[in-house]
Amino acid sequence: MTVLRSIRDLLLGLWVVFRRTFRKPVTVQYPDERPYLPPRWRGRIVLTRDPDGAERCVACYLCAVACPVDCIALQATEDPASSDRRYPEWFRINFSRCIYCGYCEEACPTYAIQLVPDFEQSDYARRNLVYEKEDLLISGTGKYPDYNFYRVAGVKIGGKDKGEAENELPPVDVRTLMP
């Protein structure tokens, strides 16, 4: 009886495999067919600009601190002539170290650093994987088209005093405060 059942199972197995002949392969033939990447897919890292076209990055170093593999390096600087804004003098991401964890994006207070759906970064030389600021900076706003950090934050910068930001009340004058 066991023998008969074994033989039946054997033939059944052959039949199950043979039926696959008529199934559609699950393979995505990559360079010809592109896989769908969702908008929030964590791929290549970019530096975005605010809707006015200025750099969003305020060089706060939070991304560099959050990065578990220490692949982000930058140098903050200020240009008092144009505004009081801090911005990175240089910004460098070593993509041969990057693990695409997205912690830098989560840490960023200004939505400047973002991960975009693009994974095609392979290169023949490892040094080419070190991206400088001009490689990272894009001209658009990325995922948050209307967000402008300096328009909502109560910081004073060139051309905007305290209390002039969106949804912000003018600062309280503590000397006139009466009971």
Added chain:
Amino acid sequence: MSDLVKSGAITLVMLGGVLTLSALLIWAERRLLGIWQERFGPNRVGPGGILQPLADMVKIFTKEDWIPPFADKAVFVLTPAIVVITALMSFAVVPLAPGFVVADLDIGILFFLGMSSLAAYSVIVGGWASNNKFAFLGGLRATAQLLSYELFMGLSVMGSVLLAGSFKLTDIVEAQRDLWFVVPQFLGFVGFLIAGLAEAHRTPFDLPEAETELVAGYHTEYSGMKFGMFFVGEYVSVILLSAMIVVLFFGGWHGPLLPPPLWFLLKTGFFIMLVFLIRATLPRLRFDQFLSFGWKVGMPLALINLLVTGGVVLWKGGPS
């Protein structure tokens, strides 16, 4: 003279055909395995990937052909040749169509069995000459495996020989004009299929080269075209196995409507596919399982089959 030219031409056609087919089978097997695993398999080189063996060949010829310094050089070099030569020699007796056979020997089956036994030497000797423990284990397994399957391979063939009353393969095919031997000799067919799979080192019984346990078994140390020869030899023996099944049990070239050679090729193709399907489906046996199957199941069944067939043939008064 014209006989000589004719047999020469047949030899060339057989050789060229078998070698081309075995190269194509490398592609066909990978493609079929891919399809059965719901992927594509090699489909980039040429239409549908059919030129893949060509690309593989270019690659394998440009590879370094390394002979390990600790190997027994003469034997090591000779072994891959034995695989291909013995497998191709067996095709001398395979009748493709009436009159289309290289050497219609009176002892065709014995010649085939002898050649297949010689082919096993290449595995044993190759494993020994490599002087590597995995190759050696593979060779040892091949030896033990050989002893267990070779017996019931020969015995399961004898049923067909008894029914046809001849060792000559053309006679055996002629005797199946009305009834394919697979019907009276079903046990023989199953036995021969199993033994043949073991003979060609195909998957459920590829114990001598078991990748998961022995790296690559007897051809661990082989590289370049020497490894290629083992590879080609395996596919040639798959074709041989299928062709012999067709000749011995499935009526050779007999079939309605279509011309005889086409029938032969169709049936052979079917059994080649069956061998690939078995590879795609069945996992490798444990070594002791196969040995005990060979001795405790295979051989007694083949003997009983032979006994009953002999009795029936005698009762009916001699072979048909």
